[in-house]
Amino acid sequence: MTARLFDQDLFADLLRQAANSPRRRAHHSLHSMDEPCHRLVVGMCEDSYIPPHRHLDPRKAESLLVLQGRLGLLTFSEDGQVLLRRELSQAAGCPGVDLAPGHYHALVALGGDCLFFECKAGPFLPLGEGERPAWAPLEGAAEAERYRTWMRAQFD
Numbered sequence: 300m301t302a303r304l305f306d307q308d309l310f311a312d313l314l315r316q317a318a319n320s321p322r323r324r325a326h327h328s329l330h331s332m333d334e335p336c337h338r339l340v341v342g343m344c345e346d347s348y349i350p351p352h353r354h355l356d357p358r359k360a361e362s363l364l365v366l367q368g369r370l371g372l373l374t375f376s377e378d379g380q381v382l383l384r385r386e387l388s389q390a391a392g393c394p395g396v397d398l399a400p401g402h403y404h405a406l407v408a409l410g411g412d413c414l415f416f417e418c419k420a421g422p423f424l425p426l427g428e429g430e431r432p433a434w435a436p437l438e439g440a441a442e443a444e445r446y447r448t449w450m451r452a453q454f455d
Contacts, residue, residue: 303329305340305366305416309327309340310340310342310366310367310414312327313325313327313340313341313342313414314342314344314412314414316342317342317343317344317347317412318344322347322438323343323344323346323347323348324341324342324343324344324347324349325341325342326339326340326341326342327339327340327341327342330421332421332422332423333421333422334421334422335420335421335422336418336419336420336421337417337418337419337420337421337422337423338416338417338418339416339417339418340366340414340415340416340417341414341415341416341417342412342413342414343370343406343408343412343413343414343415344408344412345408345410345411345412345413346408346444346447347408347447348438348443348444348446348447349405349406349407349438350405350431350435350436350437350438350443350446351373351375351379351403351404351405351431351432351434351435352403352404352405352426352430352431352432353400353401353402353403353404353430354400354401354419354426354430355400355401355427355429355430356400356420356424357400357401358400358420359400359419359420359424360397360398360399360400360419360420361397361398361400361404361417361418361419362395362396362397362398362417362418362419363387363395363396363398363406363415363416363417364394364395364415364416365387365388365389365394365395365413365414365415366414366415366416367412367413367414368388368408368409368410368411368412368413368414369386369387369388369390369391369408369409369410369411369413370386370387370388370406370407370408370409370413370415371384371385371386371387371406371407371408371409371450371451371453371454372384372385372386372387372396372404372405372406373404373405373406373407373450373453374398374402374403374404375402375403375404375405375432376403377403377432378434379403379432379434379435381453384453384454386409386454387415388409403432405435405450407447407450407451407453407454408451409451409454
């Protein structure tokens with residue numbers, strides 16, 4: 300295939316998959332796992348929790364571009380203090396961000412389901428030692444929903 304379209308059929312399918320996923324999000328990969336550049340479209344339900352995390356590998360900058368909906372971006376200090384809070388959306392005049400490696404960040408859906416494009420260096424590596432902060436609950440933890448609600452409230 301020479302072109303992969305980001306069309307409404309793809310968006311609807313991703314949001315349908317996300318709605319049926321325990322994590323409440325779904326990925327459509329445009330790359331193989333060993334490619335040097337990972338590109339994916341992500342469908343995310345409003346109640347999905349993406350915990351704060353960082354990528355310590357200096358090659359793992361991460362670019363995000365909102366395709367539909369509104370995302371809240373939070374960046375954090377080493378001890379969990381919010382350093383930046385920014386709505387990512389076309390309506391807010393800032394649809395995307397390029398995140399440098401080594402900095403804690405998290406995303407939260409604002410007012411509905413979202414779709415975004417993500418790009419970062421491959422190959423895929425699961426988060427490792429020092430990439431998940433002790434001050435934020437892991438995905439699936441009992442406190443995760445309370446923390447997601449707190450993250451969402453940072454934009455009220």
